[in-house]
Structures are given as structure tokens and as C-alpha cells.
Amino acid sequence: MTTLDNAAGLEDADGLADVADLTRSRFRTAAPSAGGALPRIPRDQLPPGPRWPALVQTIALMRLRHWFHPWLQRRYGDVYTVHLIPQSRPLVMVTRPEHTKEVFSGDPEQFHAGKGNAILGPIMGQHSLLLQDSIDHKRARKLLMPPFNGAALREYEQMISDLARAEVDRWSDGDTFRSLDRMNAVTLEVILQVVFGVSDEQRLAALRPRVNATVDISPTVLLGWGYPFLQRFGVWKRTVDNQYELDRLMYAEIRERREAPDLAERGDVLSRLIRVGQEAAAEGRPEDALSDVELRDQLVTLLLAGHETTATALAWTLHELGRHPELHARSVAAARRDGVDAAEGDAWLDAVLKEALRLHPVIPMVVRTLQAPATIAGYDLPAGTTVGPSIVVTHQRSELYPDPEVFRPDRFLGQNPPPNTWIPFGGGARRCIGAGFSLMEGVAVLREVLTRFDVEAVGEDEPKVRNITSVPRRGARIRVRARA
Template sequence: MALLEPDVRELTDRRFRRMSGRSLGQGSGRRKRATGLPPGPRWPAWVQTVAVMRHRHWFHDYLHRTYGDTYTISMVPRGEQLVFFTRAEHTKEIFAGDPEVFHAGKANAILGPIMGEHSLLLQDSDEHKRARKLLMPAFNGQALREYQSLVTELAADEVARWSPGEEFRSLDRMNALTLEVILRVVFGVTDEERLGRLRPLVNATVDISPAILLGWGYPKLQKFSLWKRMVETQHALDQVMYAEIRERRTAPDLAERTDVLSRLIRAGEGEDALDDTELRDQLVTLLLAGHETTATALAWALYEIGRDDEQLRRAREAALHGDDAWLDAVLKESMRLHPVIPMVVRTLQRDATIGGIDLPAGTTVGPSIIVTHAREDNHPDPEAFRPERFLDQNPPPNTWIPFGGGARRCIGAGFSLMEGVAVLRAVLASYDVHAVGDDEPKVRNITSVPRHGARIRVSAR
């Protein structure tokens, strides 16, 4: 069904009304703290929430050192309890858990006001199975091979704009590039006017403070400027996206197009057909989940390569001689050493036992990616950047989990790795990179990015 502009505005407002009430907790009233949970700080819930949202790298390390391999925190606004696990065998239990019991959608409710209730990240049970089935063909091996040439072309265009001796924040350049990839490969947008409207709206959606996300748990805050601006940004983004969906449905070349939006429009038949709202929610999910995360991993990879002459030499040789396996290992080690997402969470629909610990329904559980990736028993010498960990082998199961795992493993994992390798190849085939200064992670929305943008200087060889 085609949507007119007033209808789009009402759909956006309705989404915020429905999903804001679900953010950071289900139901109403403050939860009573369950007994028998693993230990954790007794600080007020709002202090713990700020710590995990704003200072997550320090906080997870502190919790692990203080309370051991399993620990519990409390979150506002209703005192929900999150139990984190850091051992691989416990992570395996969570990822292999019954999807009807271990709900990821409810655990991701904080993202609902922006991504929408039909988002793959927010769905559970049959709805999730249906959506994933429709999306999978757009990310299978054949589809990735079709996208690769466009990704390579866009990467080459970006690198061609660089100049020898130029110094810049690699995060900014990688964000611009991966956004262009997403807009063209996922949305299939080629009209420069529409691209010009989409770019700033997407950037405004991505570059938000964690305070915005926390605020969705308190709908009255949306009357104030910080949250009100975000709502208006979503109005504008939805108008452009629904217009693109509406026009694509009637495009004369729809049957020949290979972008994800066109594939999804063609995929559904009868009861499986996705309506405009479902398409919008899935596209925003792919846009936000597949844009900044890959850009951040690439920025950290360039930064790490640029800090060590031997790493630079090895990566340069790989780019020049088609050794994609090494470039893939570089990207994976970047994701291990610098986790972009801090955790993978599930909300229990029934009582469950994990690692011998009995947990009541309503508890949110999940592995801490930050701690898992930094454990010495998982990755020897964990603070060192060593791509060879991923060459001709993989780390032990459930010790490298940037894409989650089990039935909920990120559907775009293959696309992200393909894109990252193509970009590294394009950069290192033309330039050497040199890190400028030190960097450290900082929190932006739900992700962690280089605080100083992973600054590099490029030089011609």
C-alpha cells in the first residue's frame, strides 16, 4: 500500500509511542531483585546503567576482576537485571538455547523506537523465522559475489580522493564509504538528490549519545530538545525511505535489480509479502547494523596496521598479491581487539539454567564480548594485534563473537567481512598508512568507536 506524507508522519509517531514504552524493560512497575543471581555491584541502578552505557570497557573489566566469570548488574528504568557470562562453554549454552526461551528481540528493545517492531533484531519466534527466511537470499554467497564489484568500485573511488601526505580521521572516511556502500547495495539508491538527503539523516541517527537511547524508557523526555530533535530526524528519514520504497515497487526494472530492497520486494508472495512498514524496519536495521560497525572495524584495522612496520608490510603484500585470507584475518583481529558491540543479550521467557546457575524468567543474560575477547585463556597475549590467530584456523568456538551466534548470528556477517577485505585491498594497493598518535575506545550510541577517530597519515609507495 502506497503511503502519503501525512500517513508517514503518523506511522513514525505511532512507532515511537509503541516502542518507547518497551525500551529497557517489559511491562510496568519496578522489578523486585531476584535472589540467587551471580554477584554484582550494589550501586543504584542508574549508576550501573551509566557505567555500562558510557564507560563499558572499564566497567566490564572491573566487574570481571571483582566478581569473577559471571556477574549481575541492574538497569533503569525498572531495575531489570542483566547477568553476564564470560566463559566459552557458558556462551555456547546461551547461543544454543531454545529460541522460544532465549528471546533476543525483547533484549534489544532499547533499539525499538528507531528500528521499529518489525526489525529482525527485535523479532522473536515465528516472526523472526519468517523475516530471516526472506532476508537470507539477499546475503547468500551468490548475492555477495554480485555485490563485490560495486563495493570494490566504491572503495576505489574513495581512495582516489586521497592525497599523499594527507592526515585524517580514518573513522570519518570509513563511515562515509560504508554508508555509500549500504545506500547503494542495500537500498539501491543512485539518484544523487536522494542520496544527498539520506546521508545527513543517517549520520544524525547514528551519531547519538547513549542518553538518547536511555531516554526512550521515559517517553515524557521526548518533549525536550535532545530527544525531540531525534524524533524530527526520524520523521525526515522515514519520509525519504518510504518514498524510495513506494517508487521501487513500480520501477520498470525491478525484476533485474540486485539491491537488497528490490530483492525483498520480489521475495514475498501472498501472505509472505512485506508491506511498506516491514520493509522500512528491515532496511533501517540493515542500514544501522551494517554501516557504523564495519566502518569502525576498518578504522581500527588501519590504525593497528599503521602502528607497526611489519604489520604494514605484511598487509601491503597481501593487498598487492591477492592474499585476501590475510586481509580477512586483519579485519577479524581488529574486531577481536576492539569490540564494536559490547554484549549479546537474550531475555529469558521461562526459568533456565546456564553454567549451573538457576535463573528466573525475565532475567536478561548474555556473553560480554569485551571480556570474552580479552581473556588470556581464549586468546593468548590478548592485548597484542596478531592477525595470524585467524590464518588457516579459527579461535576456539565461542571465543570470537562480534556477530553473536546461534540462530541469531548476524545475517550480514559475510557481507561485512567481504566489504572490509575489499576496502583494505583498495587502500593498501595505493597507500602506506601510518598511525598518528594513540587512540582508545569511546561510546557512541550502542557502539564503541575510536575516541580520536583513529587518525592516520597516508603516503605513496
């Protein structure tokens, strides 16, 4: 019997008896309130903002972000403050690229991203790249880089194309469906097979519902991490129980993979990370090997950062192409490489994806917490203030993107946008390590879809908030027609 087969029972002979303790410890040490009370910052030291109770502002920021961000900018100007639970913590938002540059170029020792992402701690874990700062972040980023370099991305591309083709094979002429659901199915398989390296169907069947339950949670659950007593009740308890089950499966997979006889030949991200650690240990650098807990935290980070975000970008892309026949025809030609070479075709599909990410941002903001006083956008902000650019507002500024409400991929064709104006992956030293992977994956999936099917949008759609991301409220419904 394999380790994973035993994962359902903690008391076993394969070393999983400690997993419940590891999960319990993470909930205790990575909770947003674990850092203790912060000094209160007087409002007169901060940019203007609403004076509503912190709970009301938090709910508005998380549930109504697509209305709240633009309203704040119209009401208070290009720099504004909201106060969030717990402890009425101030969040200063900037919306102009020159101010965004001040945040992204700030000294990483003073501009901590990890503390600003603390609400994700109980799920991702304290070793997550998104939650680490200073020397710990530098170490983790260096160790995670090899599986995301250019050579590795080229190796993943064929695996992703095969998974996308398997999904498209299930479609029939005239089918109408929520493209978000189908794209989520594809990107989930990419995470499980290309990142986690799981291919056995029994194991995939065990992981899929646990992963989906981790991703598909409401902002209410995230808010609950600030109040640990809630974890004994209702939706919060179900989320906690799911985490215990997912951890059992993931730790079993990690521990078994370390002993896999074919580890050297495997091309998935987890196997590559384990090999990097083994090579470092063999060279006398054991500190450069990721522990089981570190691997678990980084894999969950890649899951949350790369699964639903990429799926959402793809769903919006297909819906927009289905609304614009000219752009659709051009994208089909690019996918089929009719009259263009492979590089030109992929460049157009890449531009289409980037425009979808601009017009429909999946993440609303990028944040840093000041460890020392700093001047941002002309304001002298005290230590303890969290500051960051609003992606929602930045991507809609008409001086940066003329006719910002129009879907226009040519904005990104053959040119990069001006610095700090297109920021779906953040920026500076903390720019998302998986940005290249996400765009490569998106292009590969679009190529498979558009080679086989024409796409027609069914109805209109608008964003809604799900966990920390924004997704199409009606799932970006499309109708597909088989191409001759």
C-alpha cells in the first residue's frame, strides 16, 4: 500500500501521523492576528478616506471592489485610505503609475509584502512566497526560480497543450456552457499534473475536490481567519476540515515523491524543486533544500496564484473574442497560423490575454506594509501602514489606456505597456514568479480551443468576487461551433 493510499488515516506506518499537528500549527501561527496588536495610526497622518466602521469598509473592499475602488478614487482623489479589520488597520491605495513606482521600488527590507497578504496565511502557510519577506523571501524565490525559467517553460508547453486538447475533445458542435467552468477544469489539471506531478487517476480523483474546495471559498471565510473562534462553526469549520484533508494528501505525495525511483526523469515542478534541494544538500548547502512544510506551502501558493487566476483570464478572453467577430477571426488565424508564423501567432494570442487581464483584473490590488516611515505620493506615512496600487483603478485610467472600457489587444502587440501601468502580476522584486508560466499556459490553451472551435458569447457578464479573486458572475457563457 502506498503512502497516499494511507493518507486517509493519520496513524500509519508511513510517517503521516504528524500531519494534523502541522496543519493545526499553521492555523495558529499564520493567522492574521498572530502578529499581535499594532500601534494605532491617527487618521490625520493618513490620506483621506471614508470614516465608516472598519468592518463596513472591509466588506465593501472585499465584496464590492469593482464599485468601491472607482468610487473612492472619484470621492477622495488619486490617493485614499480605507481601514480594515482586525484592529482597524489602515490601507493606503495609490492609482497613478509614478506612485506605484514608489511602492514597487521601495526597499524590500522596509516594504513588506508578506504582512500585507497575511489574510492568506492559514491557507498558504508561513513559508509561502507571498507571505515571506526580507532574507526569507530572497531564499525562497531563488530556490523556486529554476522550474520557471525559459527552458522549463518550453518543456511544460507540450504537456499543457495535451491537457487542453483533452478538454476540447469533450466539446461538441453547438455546445453552450460557462467557459469559466471549462477553463477551471483545464487549469486544475495543469496544476495537478504539471505542477504537482500527479498523473494516477485515483490520486487525481482524491485531490480534485479538495483543491476546488480550497479555491472556491467566499470572502466571508477569509475574513473569519481574523477571528479564530469562528473555525468551529459552519462554513469556516468546513474550510478547516478540507485543509486537514488536503494536507494529508499533499504531504503524502511530497514524501513519496522524494523516494520515487524515476525522480531524475520527471519534469513536473514538484520533482524539480525536490531535485534542486537534493543537489544543494549533496554540495554541502542543506539550507538550500526545501523541507516538506516549505514544499507544501509553496505548492499551495502556486495552486491559489495560478489556478483560478489563469482560468478567469481565459474565460474573459473567450467571452470577449465571442463578442468581437473581427478580433475572433484574427485570433483564429493566429491559433491556426494562417498567414503568420508561430511567433507572430503566439504574440497576438499573448496580447489578447494581456488585454483581458487589463480590462478584467482578477486581483484588485497589490500591497506592502511599511516597516519604517516612508513618503509615498507626497504623504509621510508611519510604520505599520499598508500601502499599494489599485489595479482596478490603474487599468481604467484613460490617460494610460484611451477608451479604457474597450477590448483592444493591439495595445499590447509588439510593445510592452509603460512601466507600472499594467500590473496584474504585481511589480518590482515581488513580481509574480509564475507570470511567464501563466501567459504561456493561456496561449497554449487558446491555441487548442481556437484551432478546433469558433466561439460566440452568450449574453453579457460582469465581475463578482470569489475569495480574493474576481470572476465572471455568469461564468462567461459561450457557444462553440466546430470548425471544418
